[in-house]
Amino acid sequence: MLDVSDLACRRGERLLFSGLSFQVPAETLLHVRGRNGSGKTTLLRALCGLLRADAGSIRWRGETIRDLAEDYNRDLLYFGHLNGIKADLTGLENLRIASTLDQDPADADAIFAALSRIGLEGFEDLPTRMLSQGQKKRVALARLILSKAPLWILDEPFTALDVDAVDLLQQLIAEQVARGGSVILTTHQEVPLTSGAIQRLTLGEASDPVSSESTESETRH
Numbered sequence: 338m339l340d341v342s343d344l345a346c347r348r349g350e351r352l353l354f355s356g357l358s359f360q361v362p363a364e365t366l367l368h369v370r371g372r373n374g375s376g377k378t379t380l381l382r383a384l385c386g387l388l389r390a391d392a393g394s395i396r397w398r399g400e401t402i403r404d405l406a407e408d409y410n411r412d413l414l415y416f417g418h419l420n421g422i423k424a425d426l427t428g429l430e431n432l433r434i435a436s437t438l439d440q441d442p443a444d445a446d447a448i449f450a451a452l453s454r455i456g457l458e459g460f461e462d463l464p465t466r467m468l469s470q471g472q473k474k475r476v477a478l479a480r481l482i483l484s485k486a487p488l489w490i491l492d493e494p495f496t497a498l499d500v501d502a503v504d505l506l507q508q509l510i511a512e513q514v515a516r517g518g519s520v521i522l523t524t525h526q527e528v529p530l531t532s533g534a535i536q537r538l539t540l541g542e543a544s545d546p547v548s549s550e551s552t553e554s555e556t557r558h
């Protein structure tokens with residue numbers, strides 16, 4: 338469970354959000370929404386520990402992410418705008434390195450299978466700079482297939498994907514939630530789940546009311 342309490346972030350002179358509190362339990366997808374510049378990326382980077390919040394606390398399984406440090410990083414898969422892909426390395430090499438950083442590194446067969454599932458069979462040995470934008474993104478997405486991290490934080494993961502890849506990513510997210518994981522993402526795409534719960538958090542709308550339903554909860558901030 339990720340437990341966020343009274344979080345505030347300022348960028349430059351602007352206070353993007355304050356008093357932000359929410360929890361993301363296992364088997365839950367938190368969909369962060371808001372207009373451009375409302376602070377979605379800032380929030381996700383703070384949740385990953387890449388950016389220091391101005392106030393509040395972020396706890397993972399009861400301990401602050403600052404105290405957990407590397408232990409938190411091992412439980413986390415972060416998918417940011419740059420995708421974490423090295424252009425001079427092949428898809429295979431990128432995934433081998435990414436998976437070595439994980440708690441339970443994947444073997445070559447698993448990496449080939451992941452690249453194949455993501456539609457990159459035959460492209461495994463090309464430097465990723467020779468791939469199209471969508472193919473590069475697919476290499477990054479193959480990390481999700483290999484990941485055993487219980488917490489995924491995904492910033493606009495659907496950008497540059499074609500309909501098949503969108504479909505596959507929706508499946509991967511649903512699988513992560515169904516096996517007891519947590520996912521926090523920003524997207525303009527709907528993400529249907531097969532099981533688990535969806536929470537919604539909208540940034541930049543402090544005056545709006547909080548509403549909730551039994552299967553989905555929605556928070557505006």
Ligand SMILES: Nc1ncnc2c1ncn2[C@@H]1O[C@H](COP(=O)(O)OP(=O)(O)OP(=O)(O)O)[C@@H](O)[C@H]1O
Nearest residue numbers: 348349351353371372373374375376377378379380
């Ligand atoms: N390094 C920085 N220094 C100063 N201000 C910043 C910095 N990074 C972001 N900002 C500002 O913080 C605000 C929120 O940016 P952020 O990227 O978190 O928004 P967002 O909701 O993810 O936007 P988008 O939907 O356009 O991706 C913006 O006004 C942006 O200009």
